[in-house]
Amino acid sequence: MDYFTILVSAFISTCCYFTAAHIIPGFRDMFLKANLGGIDLCKKDKRKVPESLGVIVGCVFLVGMFFFIGCFYYLQQEKGFSNSDFVEFLTALLSICCMILLGFADDVLDLRWRHKLLLPTIASLPLLMVYYVNFNSTVIIMPKLVRPWIGMSLNIGFLYYIYMGALAVFCTNAINILAGINGLEVGQSIVISSSILMFNFIELTRNSEATQHAFSIYFIMPFLAASLALWKFNKYPSRVFVGDTFCYFAGMTFAVVGIIGHFSKTLLLFFIPQIFNFLYSVPQLFRFVPCPRHRLPKYDPETDLLNISTTEFNKKDLGLLGTIFVQIFKTFRLISWSEKPDGTVTTNNFTLINLVLVLRGPTHERTTTQILLGVQLCCTVVAFMIRYPLASFFYDA
Template sequence: MLTTTVSLTLTSVILLALVIIFNTVHDPLSASIGFSILGCAITWRLVPVLNDSFLKANLAGKDLNKLDKQIIPESMGVVCATVYLVCLFLFIPFPFMEWFTGKGIISHTEEFQKPTFPHHKLGEFLSALLSLQSMTFLGFADDVFDIRWRDPYNYANTATVSVWTVCRLGMVAVFCTNSINILAGINGVEIGQSLVIACSIAFNDYLFLNGTDPAVEAHLFSLYFILPFIGVSLGLMMHNWYPSRVFVGDTYCYFAGMTFTVVGILAHFNCPRHRMPRFNPTTQKLDYSRARLQKPLGVSALVILKIFSSLSLVEITELENSIEVNNFTLLNLLLLKFGSMNERTLTIKRNND
């Protein structure tokens, strides 16, 4: 039973989330934040309520890293994933609200107006939800039936024999889900690493929401999926953090990995650009290469540079209209730390480190 204080706090949080959602109908990003808060509160409340049901269904496991080897509920990731999917299903109309209210009508001629509803965006959104739902089901099936480790690989690539693009997507999905699962076994580590990744993605998306970048829509799409994920993961982590009262199971690992897959693919994220070290023909050695950033820099960029500088990860040179910094790659960092060296030495240094 919840104490009066906790019950009032939970009710207040839910009401706050509903107020944000209904007062920001035409601002999908704000509505997404509201759904994130709502998902966090509901997940936090549902997990302890369903504990006994999971134990009765034999969805339980031993906490092997404790002396008493306590039996606690497992596969609670399905609760987190279900709340997440419900929140996203309810969120579907918000990114398209301007078309529902007539603001999305564009005049193609002076006499004729035609609705230009972005069906391709809706299709991407629904395909993302279908992928997440399917992988959540697979993860829960893995928890219930203890599927062998190689079977999910076969499942993910079943219909990809003749379609190379789909095959690659399947491999990305398998990689992402198993990269979360590979560290499982310690209280809170699956959710912990997932939250670090998700918050990093959200922060990166925020940096691109300046209104001038052509990829704004893609980063908004990413935030619509990442923010509720952060919310429901926080709600579950409160019960999974050391000492865990529940286990998240393979369901959460599959769900988290597929969320990152969906965001990475459908949000059209670009890979980082390659920045080679600079060859000095006089010394016949390699020096670190530099990038020039035009002033004025945004507040976020300045904060990041100051943090990197305090950690000795970047060397900043102030110029009249710009700032020069070393390129952010491991090879350039080694050259910054240890000085110029020939290519063979740099290769050995990189492999040893």
């Protein structure tokens, strides 16, 4: 393990934190003058808050990484710095930069959903090309139970690249659909990045020659530092909004370290709440159940609490798949359901935020964020249990 290079990365990450913390307040008024702001719907005063500040944090991260690449090249000259390492750094930054651009464009232009699915796929292509040239490993290790029939490993070929492309799309959109209340986007990104950082350090202590995990650390530390600076201003009561820019920036950063770091499957373990939120949202996302344009919780100014947001439709309008999903959710008591004699139904919107409010009742915004981040932390513990103690039951290590 190259401790000195990691210390250099930690120093640059610290600089990223203080730089972001210093310049974010200075850009608030500039963004408001450019009409990049929005009303905080969950506050009594309906104040206008500057939006898309995630682009500032993304730029600080990129500048920090540019400095680190120069330091890394200088430190590794005597150890045989390879061109492939340099290409990996630049390609990873290219993919991240593309997603920052997409996120900012979405904040300004309000792109359609099909663009949000297509552009992350295109942005991940340079990364997949580098993976193909430098590694081209498409072999997956099979669990012990199926090895007598399939063998120790299975080469899935091109399907592995489809999986990694889908991973990039999922990561860049997963945080974006679990958002909408103060501090949630940045908070979950901090927990996920901390989990990834801890995982990489564990892997390096087990195998000091696992350079791909060092690569992941070099990207995650400055991201985590810049996100912590943003958290100061985005937590309740939020003084800035991060916008889609930060969500896409964070998601692509996670996808980059997972793909180049060769732990894309482990990465998904840190996205358990996001995976659940996506599966829970599927009926509305794919229009099996009517979906309003906005599914944010409903704010009650009299109590200063969040309530579930609802959608109303006639039960006859549900197709077969919609009926199946609704019946499953009702069986496990995952939705509120009110039905009138004429068949008109009122139910909550299918998001994890609304589910918390269904289970708990009206809750303050700060408390709701704390509950969701607590769930994220608990899922991280579960992820590490799956990755280490339980994995030995299914694999050799």
